[in-house]
Amino acid sequence: MDLPSDFKHAQDFQQRLAELYTPAQVTQILRGLSSDSARSFWYNPLKPIEPIGEYAKVPGFTDLFVAPEEDQLTYSQAATDGHIYFQNASSLFAARLVEAQESDEILDLAAAPGGKTIAMAAAMRNGGRLAAVEPVKGRFHRLKSNVERCGVTNVQFYQRDGRGVGRATGPRFDAVLLDAPCSSESHMRWDDSSTYAQWSPRKVKECQRKQKGLIQSAYAALKPGGRLIYCTCSFSLEENEMVVTYLLERTDAQLLPIEKEQEHFLDGITQRGRKALPQSLKSTLRILPHGVWDGFYLAQVKKPG
């Protein structure tokens, strides 16, 4: 019997998870993908206001708060005007890992809709310079308006393909964030089969091809001694450890460890079936979905100085 294509994709997806995670972790991921969770927000220091209400802090952050599902804050004027910013904990964690400083020159190579650009600009107190790249027209305009709404003034916007940027700029940036376009597996709804229409093993492969081009460009744009943060919201080995392996095999890039400071933080994977991947990939990070944390993958790469 032929299965509907979306159902087939759901089975493929689960099978792939089972190859990477323990049964308990697979259950945690599938539960995380089907739950309507609370959202997290931070106060934007570029547009300060008095704290609103009493909200619990997200463990691991001093300035990220949990707003329960359907909380009125989601629709508040403070959110619309950019005084507070709703952002998933994994996304904020990625932006903070860049450790953007006031005098830095930072490249955000896949920037729309701009959440991480805004978090980095806030950390830089609008100092230094942030170059934000987005090739898709509609998303580019959304990026600009989002960033401007939040009082950010240190960003220059470039509507272009990120794969050519490293060649064009040469090695000049103190840090590069590549929040790569991906199969978005962690945004799929396990209980809604229609979301699987967006996903297939072929799509994962296509994303990997683009990610390889982007990570090479990101590394080329980095000055000696600089750091690149590579991240995706996919669980697949192809889009994560294998893209990083591709860079490690072709350049002098080195991995820096990321501290596994939460229970739902796992080491990067160093095995593909019977084949061993570079053992240094252990120092990369896989975040399991957990409360306000989306599933995420992060690698911290250094260019020797």
Ligand code: SAM
């Ligand atoms: N960093 C963003 C944020 O935190 O709001 C999210 C980035 S999203 C995961 C990936 C983005 O990469 C999408 O906006 C997508 O349009 C863009 N993109 C797709 N192809 C690209 C390319 N060739 N070069 C640069 N960006 C690309």
